[in-house]
Amino acid sequence: MKRLIPIFFGLIATTALADPFANGNPQAGKALVEKSCVACHVSMFGGDGSKIYTRPDRKVKTADQLKARIRACNTNAGAGWFPEEEAHVAAYLNATYYHFK
Numbered sequence: 001m002k003r004l005i006p007i008f009f010g011l012i013a014t015t016a017l018a019d020p021f022a023n024g025n026p027q028a029g030k031a032l033v034e035k036s037c038v039a040c041h042v043s044m045f046g047g048d049g050s051k052i053y054t055r056p057d058r059k060v061k062t063a064d065q066l067k068a069r070i071r072a073c074n075t076n077a078g079a080g081w082f083p084e085e086e087a088h089v090a091a092y093l094n095a096t097y098y099h100f101k
């Protein structure tokens, strides 16, 4: 738990600055992604799978594309997320990897 506290405040600071997904909760999003999404991305890219978001030729270039991609992966993965949960995931991925304003 101690280990998580700085991460938590770091995410709050990041999202407070500028964020098209300010209504999402990045902490909740992180848990959702770890549960439903990471394993497949790891099998493709190794490591923690985050290269899928940070590789130079990544596909998602705008906040709207990020939303659309999360929706599509939600459906494909059968995660069954509600729109609020997609918003949490968007907030998490944006705060951590994409940094769209």
Ligand code: HEC
Pocket: 033, 036, 037, 038, 040, 041, 052, 053, 057, 058, 059, 060, 061, 066, 069, 070, 073, 074, 075, 076, 077, 079, 089, 093
């Ligand atoms: C069964 C495998 C699989 C699962 C499960 C999966 N993904 Fe993906 N994901 C992919 C593939 C394949 C791509 C596209 C890679 C490409 O186009 O180069 C991708 C791409 C993405 C991208 C875009 C990365 C970029 O290029 O910028 C995002 C964001 C993403 N996934 C989010 C999610 C989320 C959120 C979940 C959980 C609901 C999820 N994925 C679950 C296979 C998966």
